[in-house]
Amino acid sequence: MIFKAVLRVVSKLLIPPIMLFALYVQFHGDFGPGGGFQAGVIFASAFILYALIFGIDNARKVAPAWATRTLLSLGLVLYAGVGVAGIFLGGSFLDYSVLAEDPVIGQHLGITLIEFGVGATVSGAMITIFFIFAHQDG
């Protein structure tokens, strides 16, 4: 397949930094604006850019349906798992303080895991939604 050069080269250059930026936003939710939702959207937007330039079929090869669905559900499971773990360890749902010996470390761990779950779910959902829209005709 022949792709027009300018868009192909520039997007090839920009997609890896965009994905890295998404992960930066993911893990620096404590320090600045950001967190799971935003990171998920940015990560998905890198995929959407790939799909726009290189075609839906290639993008589907990179991120097949089972992969995005697994990502989506894994994020949800992680979120619920952290919440339920709080109950089992003697707190209430989503009680981070009981996750570790030291409540502060526990809270930190809990929030990081929850944000990661949110990010995974959001990016999976966004990519899935994009593919569903794009497969429509006209």
Place this chain on the structure above:
Amino acid sequence: MFAGASAAILVTMALALFRAIRGPTIYDRILAVNAVGTLTVVLIAVHGFLAGRPAFLDIALVYALINFIATIAVTKYVKFSHLGHPSGEDERGDV
């Protein structure tokens, strides 16, 4: 001084928006909206300094990124009427 710059950017945005509303073609509108997006990036950055919170720069970077991808997506949508790979003349399959 940042307030002055913000005001200037807002006036500039209003001018660009005028073109976005006037048209006449869809491409004029996309061009104007893209310009408004760039100005928004600058406005967010300036506002971060105005509010003394340089963490706003992350948001500005995100906005620049979304502006880029959104403009390409809209351009592609306008050109092919859908976002997927065109079924027909596939050699023109990008924007």
Place this chain on the structure above:
Amino acid sequence: MALLADIASWACLIAGSLFAFIGAVGIIRLPDVFARMHGAGILDTLGMGLILAGLMIHEGFTLVTVKLVLIVVFIFFASPTTTHALARAALNGGVEPVVDGKNAPAAETSERTGGPSKT
């Protein structure tokens, strides 16, 4: 020294705002979509660049400056790309550039005529 930096920062902000404003005036005044791209080009390069440069000078040499540089670099990559995509979409959508002067070759891209006519 601080005063000098303040003056430079001020000058950059004012000049950048001025260029952005002129670019927007260009977007309004110029006759067709291809000409308007030049106005948007002013806004995207020197307008945006000078305002952010003013912020950089104000901030000094920190990680904040690095992020400003990243924004400028990103826009310098992205802006011509979107302009190019838009120009191709406009040509494809049947908008012909207004040209004056008889020496201009036909304003079609080779993607519709089937190949480059002359170089």
Place this chain on the structure above:
Amino acid sequence: MLQALSLGAVLYGLWLLLSGHYQPLLLGLGVASTVVVVLIARRMDLIDREGHPVHLSGRFLLYIPWLLWEIVKANIDIARVIVRPKMAIGPTVLRLKGTQKSELGHVIYANSITLTPGTVTIGLEEGVLSVHALTREAAEGLISGDMDRRVTAVEGAADGRGEHGA
């Protein structure tokens, strides 16, 4: 493989610049993120001489100041044209042959032209660029071929063998 490593190094540098927090946890997360991104980029087939043109970076850095100065000059010219009550514009479309050897070089040339106000690349087909120029001066500046020569110099002499996949 080497290119994947160098992409990883560049991305990790970007992480350090973005982050600003140098605790072991975040440094470790940075390594993990970099590895994930490089793996996805490999899967997307982005890592080759086009997607990661690190071999050009030295000469490209030398090209940037010249390009910036051109952008400043062109900006002033076009701004002057726009603010005159009667705009002295003469839009033309011209075709140029880029003398670069690879498509990457053509893309650098095309984007440099578009970044300079007064000229916009509206088509790029196998090394032939269609350029919309707002004024006669802008068109003449391009026809003189100075920018073309400099971009070709950025590409370097020994770079004609095309890309090889990573």
